[in-house]
Amino acid sequence: MTTRPDDSAQTSVQSATDVFLAFLAKRDLRVARLRSSGKFIDFAELNRVRSPDDCEWVRASGRARLFSYVVYHRQYHPDFPVPYNVAAVVLEEGPLLISTIAAEHQALLVDMPLTAAFDDAGRLIFRP
Amino acid sequence: MRRTARSAIIGLGFSELSRAPIGSIADLAASALRAALDDAGVTLAELDGLLLVQSETAERGALGVRLRDDLGCGDLALLNVIEAKGSSVVQMVQQASLAVEAGMARMVACVFSDTPVVPNTGAGQSYVRPTTLSGIDGWEERYGLFGAIGTYALAAQRYLARFGLDDSHLGAYAIACRKWAALNPLALLRKQLDLDTYYASPFVVQPFRLLDCAFPVNGAAAVIVTSVARAAAAGRPTAFIHGMGQGHNGYSGLRTNDDGTTGGRSAARRAMAMAGIAPADVTMCQFYDAFSFSGLFALEDCGLCEAGEAGAFVAAGSTSPGGVLPVNTGGGHLSSYYLQGMTPLSEAVIQARGHGGLRQVARNDVILVNGSGGCLEFHAAMIVSPHETLA
DSSP states (O other): OOOOGGGTTSOOOOOHHHHHHHHHHTTOOEEEEETTTOOBOOGGGGGGOSOGGGEEEEEOOOEEEEEEEEEEOSOOSTTSOSSEEEEEEEETTSOEEEEOBSSOGGGOOTTOEEEEEEOTTOOEEEEO | OOEEOSEEEEEEEEOOOBSSOOOOHHHHHHHHHHHHHHHHTOOGGGOOEEEEEEOTTSOTTSSOTTHHHHHTOOSOSEEEEOOBTBTHHHHHHHHHHHHHHHTSOSEEEEEEEEOOOOTTSOGGGGGOOBOOSSSSTTHHHHTTOBHHHHHHHHHHHHHHHHTTOOHHHHHHHHHHHHHHHTTOTTOSOOSOOOHHHHHHSOEEEETEEGGGBOOBOBEEEEEEEEOHHHHHHHTSOOEEEEEEEEEOOSOOSSSOOTTSOOHHHHHHHHHHHHHTOOGGGOOEEEOOOSBHHHHHHHHHHTTSSOTTOHHHHHHTTTTSTTSSSOBOTTOHHHHTOBOTTHHHHHHHHHHHTTOOGGGOOSOOSSEEEEEEETTTTEEEEEEEESOSEEO
């Protein structure tokens, strides 16, 4: 992040992405809502929020639906033994994020309802 | 209203195309360029423009402006490297066209070169990089979403579910392309496919099987772009460029516009508007189809099929040899050679000039060429024709 000279006296401001990740590290899934419009911000747009003060952080309901999923059958990375699924999940509040579903891939269905959870490593996952 | 072409392609050349190591990206580029000049009947001294595209996955600067020195070009009036992901090659030819129309350059070579296939590694490995959809550093990597294949497979799965389609429709697309490839001596995969063979192909990233993915090669291709007047004076087989458009609206194959389209719709519409034609006037398509789904989706995104209907259209043979709307008549990325945007462009030039041999399509009047990249986020399209004017 670039800093304007007149900001130099300030301590470094957390970006909206940092705020999101800080909540998540405490196993707290929050969604950013613009104060001006009341609109929820997609995760892809978090780093375009000019100031984190422009948004408020609403606790997500944890309810979501499976927008799409894929199953990796070819191993590209030693940390990811196959098969494993990668999912695009839409939160009830609207934002879409990439995650994984704690389920056999044969049980996955597009648009199925999901619930947010955290795995042992603290990674955000979803359960049917 | 009759419209005259914007510019003309009068030469096409390839380097050797191979799965083996056959030289550096710059060497292959030079080889394709010389072949294209020969084909156009143009000398290196007559060339006054050089535009280049390298693969995003190649080492940065692998194909740079110093190629001018390696080639020993004269005093170039135009020299640049174009980068807009999968739309780069079509954009490169658009820039060449604009330059010759404006009189900034007279004879412009457009070159793409890549060497993704390295020994002892699966070719797909060259494209494996973590993707960033969220804009949050490392987010997708944490879930193992690697390569363009992951995001395209997500878009494909959503598309199939949305319209009640299944992998037989992806298979139908791969089979149709292979029928064309069987007639193309340049194609590397020419053995006929049926659905059983398709289903036996291993999943890479489900719903994509190996046969749903582009067939990477080492190689290069080049075209020579000049003005309509110079092309007429040269009197050689010519592919005329009538329409050019781009579309980059922030939507993707994963997060489409509300109507299911992406910037590909804008790019195609703009190209058609410039050419003064409608989707129904298109007689042939050459799509950037790195995955089977991309070809199906392009039919809809470009307005040639209604949403959700491309699968049935392809399965009915409509895009195959003898079909009403031939698509990727050289075999496309899946069956011929994966030279990114040069694959559809080169086949459009071959078809427009009537050089298609066994696969030549009689109705080659209006050819739609597209290029797209990111995850269907960046788009460029062109209308190419053997005719100097379109009625």
